[in-house]
Amino acid sequence: MDVQGAGATRPYDAGMGEPRRVAIVGAGPSGIFAAQSLLGHPGIAVDLYDRLPTPYGLLRYGVAPDHTSIKGVGEALARVFESPDVRFLGLVEFGKDVTRKELLGAYDAVIYAAGAAEDAEMAVPGENLPGSDSARSFVAWYSGHPDATPFRLTGVRSVVTVGVGNVAVDVSRILCKTASELTPTDMPDPVLNELRGHVARDVWIVGRRGPQHASFTTPELRELLTLPHVQPVVHDALDEIDLTTLERRPRANVEAMKIAAERSVPDASLRLHLLFWHRPIEVEGRHRVAGITLERTALDDEGHLIGTGEERTIQCELVLRAIGYRGRALDGVPFDEVRGIIPNTVGRVTDARGRVQRREYAVGWIKRGPTGVIGTNKSDAAETVAALVADLADQPPHVLEPVEKMLRRKGLRPTWYEDWMRIDAAEAALGGRYGRARTKIASWSDLLDIARGRGPARRPTSRDL
Numbered sequence: 001m002d003v004q005g006a007g008a009t010r011p012y013d014a015g016m017g018e019p020r021r022v023a024i025v026g027a028g029p030s031g032i033f034a035a036q037s038l039l040g041h042p043g044i045a046v047d048l049y050d051r052l053p054t055p056y057g058l059l060r061y062g063v064a065p066d067h068t069s070i071k072g073v074g075e076a077l078a079r080v081f082e083s084p085d086v087r088f089l090g091l092v093e094f095g096k097d098v099t100r101k102e103l104l105g106a107y108d109a110v111i112y113a114a115g116a117a118e119d120a121e122m123a124v125p126g127e128n129l130p131g132s133d134s135a136r137s138f139v140a141w142y143s144g145h146p147d148a149t150p151f152r153l154t155g156v157r158s159v160v161t162v163g164v165g166n167v168a169v170d171v172s173r174i175l176c177k178t179a180s181e182l183t184p185t186d187m188p189d190p191v192l193n194e195l196r197g198h199v200a201r202d203v204w205i206v207g208r209r210g211p212q213h214a215s216f217t218t219p220e221l222r223e224l225l226t227l228p229h230v231q232p233v234v235h236d237a238l239d240e241i242d243l244t245t246l247e248r249r250p251r252a253n254v255e256a257m258k259i260a261a262e263r264s265v266p267d268a269s270l271r272l273h274l275l276f277w278h279r280p281i282e283v284e285g286r287h288r289v290a291g292i293t294l295e296r297t298a299l300d301d302e303g304h305l306i307g308t309g310e311e312r313t314i315q316c317e318l319v320l321r322a323i324g325y326r327g328r329a330l331d332g333v334p335f336d337e338v339r340g341i342i343p344n345t346v347g348r349v350t351d352a353r354g355r356v357q358r359r360e361y362a363v364g365w366i367k368r369g370p371t372g373v374i375g376t377n378k379s380d381a382a383e384t385v386a387a388l389v390a391d392l393a394d395q396p397p398h399v400l401e402p403v404e405k406m407l408r409r410k411g412l413r414p415t416w417y418e419d420w421m422r423i424d425a426a427e428a429a430l431g432g433r434y435g436r437a438r439t440k441i442a443s444w445s446d447l448l449d450i451a452r453g454r455g456p457a458r459r460p461t462s463r464d465l
Contacts, residue, residue: 019045019085020392021400023107025094026050028057029374030364031113032077033381035086041389045085047403051093052146053415053451054423057115059374061145064170065185066177073374081417090415095331097412106406108398109359109388112333112342116325116365122162125282131289135167135322142174142195144188144440146447153198156317160292162280163322164207164214171320172203173224176270186431188442204273204314208297208305211254211276212241218252224272225260231268232260235275279307283319291315325370333360342366347384361388419451426450
């Protein structure tokens with residue numbers, strides 16, 4: 001049984017007695033920020049669980065591969081794992097490998113950092129046709145997620161993305177960029193080969209409301225609108241928008257669109273269309289996507305969005321929805337089906353009646369919904385950890401099952417942080433063959449072989465945990 005390091009004695013303040021143990025379900029940014037915040041309190045030991053053999057969650061599988069500066073956040077988060085009081089346990093899935101009851105039986109507190117694992121749907125006819133998918137699925141594919149289904153772009157001449165946030169910007173930018181621009185990224189080679197061969201000529205971003213209501217961040221929007229070989233086409237009358245009524249970010253977005261609308265790119269190989277005040281009413285096609293029909297929208301006298309009955313159809317071969325995410329219920333944990341979150345009060349989990357569930361906490365998108373950027377999770381985690389630490393101070397230590405005993409009883413063989421370091425080294429070595437900093441390894445079998453020490457990567461010295 002491979003329970004390397006599980007439950008072994010870890011350094012702590014001798015005056016504090018045995019460390020209080022905290023489990024975090026989810027090793028993405030919100031979970032790691034929670035661990036980082038917990039490290040500021042002596043006498044607490046943290047285990048981060050994830051169903052993947054790799055930590056970092058959306059930082060690894062959701063940040064666009066061509067935005068390396070954002071990925072630099074990973075270097076700061078990696079330092080959390082240098083602490084002897086923090087461990088990563090991969091290949092352990094909550095609800096399948098371990099239950100709520102088992103974690104509460106082995107830890108003084110449990111933090112849920114499960115993110116928002118489901119996509120909002122357009123709820124229109126034809127949405128499930130082949131060629132209609134979520135932008136999240138597209139991002140997972142080009143980011144090398146081992147669960148991703150490959151996309152086939154042969155014959156795709158026009159793409160419509162429904163949604164006006166940064167995910168829509170990311171997928172559109174990837175589709176607009178050239179092979180030479182994408183080659184330095186860490187995309188898996190099969191993804192790069194597919195993107196190199198695609199010949200889309202039109203990429204559309206469609207929003208239900210106006211340009212002033214879009215949730216783009218301005219630097220990302222400007223980057224997309226100024227790609228050298230892309231002709232922006234803005235289909236809305238921007239001059240009718242009163243900039244003096246707008247806050248800073250929407251004003252900057254509209255100004256960026258105004259500049260783009262006046263830009264001429266004579267040698268453009270692709271057109272980028274921005275179309276607002278339209279909502280999807282049907283995805284067209286018999287056996288696969290052939291187009292999407294949109295209805296023009298407007299605001300009524302009370303500010304509610306309504307359809308005008310005016311329709312238009314855009315011919316396309318690929319439709320991607322980027323209209324939001326929602327959390328998924330965790331087995332046995334209270335869940336608000338309407339809001340798609342774990343109900344909570346300043347991070348303390350509550351049931352349907354608002355009663356606090358002792359020793360259970362939430363952070364990140366599963367706590368507050370899919371809002372904010374990666375950095376937002378830091379203050380969010382600090383709020384939850386403050387509540388947890390205050391509760392621990394008021395509670396005597398519980399009689400807990402040793403973690404190593406729980407893992408053995410369940411027959412679990414987690415991967416540890418040093419196993420992830422083997423994967424990290426293997427990706428760097430693979431990237432070196434292509435002259436890149438790294439190339440993602442996307443196959444489950446390859447990831448497991450490397451993590452278990454069966455791959456070609458160097459085996460680092462294991463920490464004595």
